[in-house]
Structures are given as C-alpha cells and as structure tokens.
Amino acid sequence: MQHKNAEYFKRIIAFIDDYAVNNGSSPSVREISNGVGLSTATVSRYMQKMKANGELDYDGHRSIVTKRQKQTLAETVEIPILGSVSCGVPKFAEENIEEYVRLPVSLFGRGDFFLLRANGDSMIEAGIDYGDLVLIRRQNYADSGDIVVALMDDEATLKRFYPELENQRIRLHPENSEMDDIYVDNCIIQGVAVKVIKDLE
Known part of the structure; x- marks a missing residue:
C-alpha cells in the first residue's frame, strides 16, 4: 500500500479503539467502513495488511484487538x-x-x-x-x-x-x-x- 494512504491506517485504528472503549466490543467491518468513510473492501484490505504487520489481531466478525487494546489489557x-x-x-x-x-x-x-x-x-x-x-x-x-x-x-x-x-x-x-x-x-x-x-x- 502506498505511503500516501498511511492516514487510512490511523483512522481505522482510532475508530476501532474508540468503538471498543464506548461499546465494550469490537466494531464490524461495515461499522468501521461507515465510521471512517471508506468502502468495506478497502477497510478489509487495510485490516489484512495491519494483521500481517502485527498491528492488530483479527479472526473474523467483532474480534479485532489492536496493539493499544493489548497493552491496556496487559497493564x-x-x-x-x-x-x-x-x-x-x-x-x-x-x-x-x-x-x-x-x-x-x-x-x-x-x-x-x-x-x-x-x-x-x-x-x-x-x-x-x-x-x-x-x-x-x-x-x-x-x-x-x-x-x-x-x-x-x-x-x-x-x-x-x-x-x-x-x-x-x-x-x-x-x-x-x-x-x-x-x-x-x-x-x-x-x-x-x-x-x-x-x-x-
């Protein structure tokens, strides 16, 4: 993915973290899509890339855990x-x-x-x-x-x-x-x- 889209990573991670704090669970891909203004296909691609880079764990529907959430759970x-x-x-x-x-x-x-x-x-x-x-x-x-x-x-x-x-x-x-x-x-x-x-x- 191109460097110019680094902001998308930040927006997706920020939305997931905020959603988890406010709702006590992970958002769905569609909710992330609506929240950050990107298509569900684009969100899915970015999440797969972040998973490959170890920036989040993602095993399917509403099971997203970011680095920040892992740190919070550990601390x-x-x-x-x-x-x-x-x-x-x-x-x-x-x-x-x-x-x-x-x-x-x-x-x-x-x-x-x-x-x-x-x-x-x-x-x-x-x-x-x-x-x-x-x-x-x-x-x-x-x-x-x-x-x-x-x-x-x-x-x-x-x-x-x-x-x-x-x-x-x-x-x-x-x-x-x-x-x-x-x-x-x-x-x-x-x-x-x-x-x-x-x-x-």
Missing part, C-alpha cells in the same frame, strides 16, 4: 464491583456483581480484589465517604488496625479491626467520633481495604 486488571457495604449499621452482604471495571496495575497492583460502594458515614474520619468505591483485597485474615470487611451472621460492615485477645472478643471500630465501637465474639474477615476511589467535589 490493567479487571475487578468486580460487588454492590454496597455498610459504613454504619451492618448490612446484609449480597455479592451481586454490578459491573466490572479495569484498574491500572501501576497504581493498584495485582491480586484478588473486589470493589464495594461505601454506604453510610461511620468511616468518614478515615477518608471513606458515602458513595466512595473501596478497593478490597480478598483475604480471610487481618492485622490489628486494618480496615476490613467483617461478616457477622450474614451481615457485612466496613470497620477498623482490633482483636482483643485478653477479653476474647473483637472490637470493630468506626472512624466516626460520634459512633460507638461494635464488639463481637467472632467475625469472618472477607477482605482488607487498600484504596479508596472517590469523586472530588
């Missing part, structure tokens, strides 16, 4: 949002996946994570406000002082964890000076909070 990790967790009165833990989001490995690392939406105001002094997304590392243990998702009789809550071995109990501490500690004989640790994702006002 991000897919994490489920599992609904809300109480930051006040403990609330029943329903593991209904609302959606999946991709987070950059460079900022969040790799591991077995899930996201919960904070519900309540008991952790506001730890910087966790109503509606924030809290990134939880899934594990069944915690160190004293960790902020944990604690499950008690099918009710989950987000609190700071303090085992009191001398009293044979666990103190779940809200980070809100107007609220009292919760004392339980036992609880199941579902994970430890590691990051908070919030909107800035």
